[in-house]
Amino acid sequence: MRETKAPGRPKSISVVLTAEANQRLSDAAKKAGRSRQLEAMLRMHDHLKKFPEINGDYWEITSMTENSEM
Helix, strand or coil: CCCCCCCCCCCCCCCCCCHHHHHHHHHHHHHHCCCHHHHHHHHHHHHHHHCCCCCCCHHHHHCCCHHHCC
16 A cells, blocks of 8 residues: 655654653653653654664563663
8 A cells, every 4th residue: 555645744653651661751751841742752763863773682672671771
């Protein structure tokens, strides 16, 4: 199926977060004075610029412990 929207137009997605990731997103957004949606968008864009590919153990990425933080 071909994309009917013009390229470059914003797209919306839904994501599943752990309770801890959800709380961290809320805390970061509040501290920065931004909405959760804007905070998530900025962080996604930043991450995709820095890490165009993810290889390896996905469990390590989704496990939010002090040792796995960047």
